[in-house]
Amino acid sequence: MKKRFFTILILLLFVNGLVPAVAQKNAVAEQSIVKTSGFYAGGQASTNGLGLNIKYIANKNFTFKAGYETLSLNHAFSFSEDEMDFAADLDYTTGGLFLLADWFYTKSLYISGGAIINKFQPEVAGYAVSDLQYGDITIPAEDVGEFNFYFEPEIKTSPYLAVGFRKFFGKSKRVSYNFETGLYYIGSPEVTIETTGLLKPTSDEAHNQKQILEEQFSVYKYYPIAKFDIAVRLF
Amino acid sequence: MMKNKKSFPIKTAFLLLITALLTGCSDYLDNPLKDKETGDDINLLIIDFNFFNTRLTYKLIDASDGSVITAPATLRFSGKNGDDIVTFSGDKKAEFLTTQGQLELTVDPNVGISENTPFEYAVNVEADGYNTITKAFQLRNEGKKTIELRLSKIEDESENETGGTIETGNGDTTIVFSSVISGQLKSTVAEKEYKISYSIKWNDLLKFQDENGQLLFSSSDEAWAAYEKDTSNFISISVNTFSAYDPEVDVIYIDGVPESVLFHKLETGSLNEILVDGKKVGNLNGGIISSNASYKSTPDPDIFGFATFDDAWDISGPDTIYNTLDFSYTLAKASLEQLCPQGTSIRFEAGVKSSFSIDADVYDINDNLLTTINFKGNFPETFVVENTPQKAVKLVFRDNNPAFKPIPTLEIDNFCTGDYTVDVDAQNGYEQYQVVLKAFCPDDDNPTVAIAPTYSGEFKIAGSDNPWQGVDMVGGVVDLLGLPGQEYQLRLLWENEWEYSTLFTEFNPDGSYAHSTGSDNIYSEELDDGRIRINIEHTFSQDVCIDMRW
Numbered sequence: 010m011k012k013r014f015f016t017i018l019i020l021l022l023f024v025n026g027l028v029p030a031v032a033q034k035n036a037v038a039e040q041s042i043v044k045t046s047g048f049y050a051g052g053q054a055s056t057n058g059l060g061l062n063i064k065y066i067a068n069k070n071f072t073f074k075a076g077y078e079t080l081s082l083n084h085a086f087s088f089s090e091d092e093m094d095f096a097a098d099l100d101y102t103t104g105g106l107f108l109l110a111d112w113f114y115t116k117s118l119y120i121s122g123g124a125i126i127n128k129f130q131p132e133v134a135g136y137a138v139s140d141l142q143y144g145d146i147t148i149p150a151e152d153v154g155e156f157n158f159y160f161e162p163e164i165k166t167s168p169y170l171a172v173g174f175r176k177f178f179g180k181s182k183r184v185s186y187n188f189e190t191g192l193y194y195i196g197s198p199e200v201t202i203e204t205t206g207l208l209k210p211t212s213d214e215a216h217n218q219k220q221i222l223e224e225q226f227s228v229y230k231y232y233p234i235a236k237f238d239i240a241v242r243l244f
Numbered sequence: 245m246m247k248n249k250k251s252f253p254i255k256t257a258f259l260l261l262i263t264a265l266l267t268g269c270s271d272y273l274d275n276p277l278k279d280k281e282t283g284d285d286i287n288l289l290i291i292d293f294n295f296f297n298t299r300l301t302y303k304l305i306d307a308s309d310g311s312v313i314t315a316p317a318t319l320r321f322s323g324k325n326g327d328d329i330v331t332f333s334g335d336k337k338a339e340f341l342t343t344q345g346q347l348e349l350t351v352d353p354n355v356g357i358s359e360n361t362p363f364e365y366a367v368n369v370e371a372d373g374y375n376t377i378t379k380a381f382q383l384r385n386e387g388k389k390t391i392e393l394r395l396s397k398i399e400d401e402s403e404n405e406t407g408g409t410i411e412t413g414n415g416d417t418t419i420v421f422s423s424v425i426s427g428q429l430k431s432t433v434a435e436k437e438y439k440i441s442y443s444i445k446w447n448d449l450l451k452f453q454d455e456n457g458q459l460l461f462s463s464s465d466e467a468w469a470a471y472e473k474d475t476s477n478f479i480s481i482s483v484n485t486f487s488a489y490d491p492e493v494d495v496i497y498i499d500g501v502p503e504s505v506l507f508h509k510l511e512t513g514s515l516n517e518i519l520v521d522g523k524k525v526g527n528l529n530g531g532i533i534s535s536n537a538s539y540k541s542t543p544d545p546d547i548f549g550f551a552t553f554d555d556a557w558d559i560s561g562p563d564t565i566y567n568t569l570d571f572s573y574t575l576a577k578a579s580l581e582q583l584c585p586q587g588t589s590i591r592f593e594a595g596v597k598s599s600f601s602i603d604a605d606v607y608d609i610n611d612n613l614l615t616t617i618n619f620k621g622n623f624p625e626t627f628v629v630e631n632t633p634q635k636a637v638k639l640v641f642r643d644n645n646p647a648f649k650p651i652p653t654l655e656i657d658n659f660c661t662g663d664y665t666v667d668v669d670a671q672n673g674y675e676q677y678q679v680v681l682k683a684f685c686p687d688d689d690n691p692t693v694a695i696a697p698t699y700s701g702e703f704k705i706a707g708s709d710n711p712w713q714g715v716d717m718v719g720g721v722v723d724l725l726g727l728p729g730q731e732y733q734l735r736l737l738w739e740n741e742w743e744y745s746t747l748f749t750e751f752n753p754d755g756s757y758a759h760s761t762g763s764d765n766i767y768s769e770e771l772d773d774g775r776i777r778i779n780i781e782h783t784f785s786q787d788v789c790i791d792m793r794w
Binding site: 148149208229 | 330353
């Protein structure tokens, strides 16, 4: 797990390492005497949700930022299993409270690190919409039961690593915008299953369905982030 | 040149994004609902097909010797809930066939069973070489029921031939078959508590025809002359009878309402032949044979007489008439003592983890057999008996379980109330095992479908004279007791065919299976509680997946 995490990190750094020489030229060209340090407030849109943030640009090398973002998407779908039709709702909830530090190794390019108290918790809930036909017996759909699958991250406070660039608008450079991409490490998702009626074996430990699904979803240890944020200097 | 510089960070960002996604998220594009190794769909949901709340095991027993009947037999169900009895494949059938003397059936789970909504049905059993029987049931709770149906072998019937004498009175001339026609096994001679007699009025006798359709006598005078020529051999009636029936709970109509009562079939019989003046009667031709039954013992039963069956017994009384030669009869007595729908609660406990199937004969305080009950489950388990008489009884447990020490008789003050506990001890030398059965379909196209059956099974040492020991398998798991170092057979009855698995109770010190496996894949492991779990992967010889619609 750790090995994979560091492999990704090295790859990200390597890709970013391709550009320093050129980026350095940009940095020199764009050096100005305009002051950009100070407190900023803004908002961001990312794959982890929409939110607000505040940041403090300490100097040309370090920026500290904190914020909150949230995302909730709902998607209704249907599927069939064992010759029965089920209706389901995916409630995709994620987001969190983050605290990050950006280290600029050029004027615009930076590596960001920190942590997020994440609230990643997708849920799939559903129920049978067709009767179960078993020989000459018909089991009504309402007796088949309902199911809920809850996915939670293995760790609630997730380390974050990203790379990005930042630019400023205007003559006074009061407005900044960032684009960064990175990963939260959330660990293998843990699955909680609740079922009723004839679906009870799904949540019965004897049938190992929880373990089977956790194994199937175990690759999703990293939450990918693509983030755009814009902020205005307050003072 | 400037344009290139401005666009450079954006290109870099894209490069970073794509790199990150490809490196960190390449697996993310795989469908998590496809098996990682095989690519097969994985089931998100597991459905419990064991949704049957009531399981019915029917055993066809030879009434004479108690052996299991293996002659081809047909069971038909009727009555209010007769159509709600189905196979474990969910199939309703007009008739169920068996050549194993046993049938595993169940009840449509949509039909609730309770004290106020009893499950009422009747069964009719026809078996080659046996007399047809009928019996009615009122089930008042759900659960596992083992029902023994006792059939009398035709060859075990006794033939009773009785001569008739002529009596006159009230202007009628009647031939009375005055000898006691009492059912008795060929091997048994015992005084019976009832008497059946027959009579034929003279005018009816004159209507009788021979096997060629000719009147036996052309006139009354001709008949009388024949009688006077040989009065002792003028007429005889031959009836085949059987009377070795045990009392049981059955359903009779009381004021038109079916009620469960203590019921005792005293005798069944059928006409063999009537000989008149040396000629066999072929047709009654409108003539009538009257029959009367009388009870000779004390106390008099509440209800006594000839019974006919129409989804429940109708005991019409001690007199009946027959107007055809193919008549048969059932003589029965019943008690009007009201049975309690729900009776005593009996809990079976043991110091071991084991399934059990225990038979108990229920006697009253005068040692009259009242009924037989089977208790099948897993220790500890509580049963509430149904349709019980409100009287003191004692349960005599049959010693047919090799794994258990004989169970002392349980005396109950009132079979309608009370909670009792039966402690069962394991026989010396027996150890606890857990068997986990996964039954696979024989179809190679569907090898991954496994059935973890909730089903009744049987277990015994291979080749031994021990009786098969009933076990209650739940979700493919059964705890049982076995002797170490033995070869055992476990069998399940599916669609009139036993599915056998053979296993050895010999293990390596680490709990692994010490034998090579045969047609079944068998492996074992030691459980945390020290027991050995024996896993059996058995491929059905029958196409169980088709039966189950999988």
